[in-house]
Amino acid sequence: MKISVYSQKGEEVGTTLLPKELFDLEVDTDLIHQVVIYQLANRRRILAQTKDRSEVRGGGRKPWRQKGTGRARHGSRRSPLWIGGGVTFGPTKERVFKKKINEKKKRKALLMTLSAKAKNNLIFIIDRFNLEKPKTKVMAEIIEKLKSKIKNFEKGSSLIILPQKEKKIILAARNLAGVAIIEAKNLNCLDLLTFKYLIISKEAVKTIKETFLKDNKQ
Numbered sequence: 001m002k003i004s005v006y007s008q009k010g011e012e013v014g015t016t017l018l019p020k021e022l023f024d025l026e027v028d029t030d031l032i033h034q035v036v037i038y039q040l041a042n043r044r045r046i047l048a049q050t051k052d053r054s055e056v057r058g059g060g061r062k063p064w065r066q067k068g069t070g071r072a073r074h075g076s077r078r079s080p081l082w083i084g085g086g087v088t089f090g091p092t093k094e095r096v097f098k099k100k101i102n103e104k105k106k107r108k109a110l111l112m113t114l115s116a117k118a119k120n121n122l123i124f125i126i127d128r129f130n131l132e133k134p135k136t137k138v139m140a141e142i143i144e145k146l147k148s149k150i151k152n153f154e155k156g157s158s159l160i161i162l163p164q165k166e167k168k169i170i171l172a173a174r175n176l177a178g179v180a181i182i183e184a185k186n187l188n189c190l191d192l193l194t195f196k197y198l199i200i201s202k203e204a205v206k207t208i209k210e211t212f213l214k215d216n217k218q
Contacts, residue, residue: 001118005125005202010145013127016202019209023118025111032189035109038101039190046097050090053078059085106189107212113192114208121150123198125205129162134171143179146199156196161187163203185211 001018018024053059059078066073074081080088117123124146131138143158157178162169164183173179182191184200184207192198200208 003118003123003125004149005127006146006149007127008130008142008145010142010148012149016125016205018118018123018125018205019213021213022111022205022209023115023123025108025115027112027116027119028109031105032109032112032193035101035106035189036193038099038106039188041097041099043190044097046091046093046095048091049093050087052088052090052092053080053086056084056086109189110187110192110212113189114198117192117198122196123200124149126199126201128201128203129166129169131168131172134168136172136175139169139172139179140176143176143199147197154196157194158197158199159191159195161198161200161204161208163201163207184208187212 001020001024002015003018004012005014005016007013053076056078059076063074063077064071077085079085114123126142126146129142147158157180160169160173160179160181161184162181170181173181178195180191180195184204187208
């Protein structure tokens, strides 16, 4: 697949061929859905927690004697029947939401997501990022110039994919709403689908190929 390469100024400086095995696969939405559900489950944190009758305070003494008071018998104030007592069948931190999926499926779903983005013209290839200073204004201008190349442009978030950590670019983009940065080796389905546009440096394409195709010989 041939695609235009842009400079930081938004000027077209040439073209490049995107590897078919990365950007031209048939998309299986069911597989992508499976992987996204797996990722969401594994990122889920347990926040809600209640205490059962063994964890609440008090209850060492029997509230009143067993017989002769005319009231119902009770053995402890920790009972779920009492205010301040334990909760029956409440949420606990012992719940496990994690799911498993094999590496081959994860990799294939990732490549299918890249292919879907490419087919929908949601990918920009940039020659290279070269910032003298980590200025947020400069990074915002770069992104806007790239997006201006889209016909019938619709607003959307952007994911910048770098071949490696670049401190200046990270500092320049971290305060921009709807913009995030990720290293090519850490790509995953969920992040790709969270953002509408992908801005990929030319070197990052090589890194993606080396990372995700090295064990995927077909």
